[in-house]
Amino acid sequence: MKNVNWSILGTGVVANEMAVALKNAGRKVYAVGNRTHAKAVAFAEKYGIEKVYADYHDMFHDDNVDVIYITTPHNTHINFLREALAAGKHVLCEKSITLNSAELREAVTLAKQNNVLLGEAMTIYHMPLYKKLTQMYQAGKFGKVNLLQLNFGSFKKYDMANRFFNKNLAGGAMLDIGVYALSLARIFWTSKPENILSQVTYAPTGVDEKAGLLMTNKEGEITNISLSLHSKQPKRAVISCEKCYIEIMEYPRACEAVIVNAASGEKTVLKEGEICRALQYEMEDMESAIAGDIKVLHLTDTIDVMEIMSKIRNEWQLYYPEEADKGIL
CATH class of the missing domain: 3.40.50.720 (NAD(P)-binding Rossmann-like Domain)
Known part of the structure; x- marks a missing residue:
């Protein structure tokens, strides 16, 4: 090429x-x-x-x-x-x-x-850690996925002119940080969730400041996501499977996961990639896709995640100025 x-x-x-x-x-x-x-x-x-x-x-x-x-x-x-x-x-x-x-x-x-x-x-789609975890999961190393719990909480200054809270700049927790949690969950789901329940608290500007999401798919995999723009939480993901659970801290650019054996409690630390090369991995995958390996772009996962976010915002009746006169689904 x-x-x-x-x-x-x-x-x-x-x-x-x-x-x-x-x-x-x-x-x-x-x-x-x-x-x-x-x-x-x-x-x-x-x-x-x-x-x-x-x-x-x-x-x-x-x-x-x-x-x-x-x-x-x-x-x-x-x-x-x-x-x-x-x-x-x-x-x-x-x-x-x-x-x-x-x-x-x-x-x-x-x-x-x-x-x-x-x-x-x-x-998340491009970090080597997730590529390795996906390979191990698909090879049956973890067994069936049962539960996923993901937190992402930032403490943003409570300034309603800030882009995070500004409706005219499409602010809000879902599009800014929820997309990370949902993208990580998507690479482990067998299928996209069919049932979604949510709770939301709005900032004074009307954007979603805090949200809790509870989702299930037809395989019975349950996902619980907690998001906040004004309450600090660890960026922590726990994927609970039949044979083990996987804990990942700072998951948007993670290079380490702890795999805990369900029967023995034995811990295995998996390290792949470097945090400082996160955007380099994105660039390399884009070039690989141009060369013919288009699956590395995870476009179908991107589509699924966007459909979930749009469905939830539609239920919340949370629309941005660009969406005022048209549907978002």
């Missing part, structure tokens, strides 16, 4: 992380674009990027660009996805990949129509 020309849209924290990841992997960022041109210029100077677009829309129509990494807020994703995919560019898009299922279906259709790849930059 020829060298892949990467272009980054946005210049925020995650964009900087990806620029470093590409450099560390021996890749070169070909171009950068940003709504504020001066920020794009500064970003290019920092990372030795040769191409800066005066109008970031030009990125979508540059014949030298192979892949666009979209790092902007998730309420902006669908418009950029429309333009990039229609122009025949592969896209790796930050989580949450879209606001809702309707937008994601549109993006998936556009990718198929233009024979390009679409992937979500969800660390």
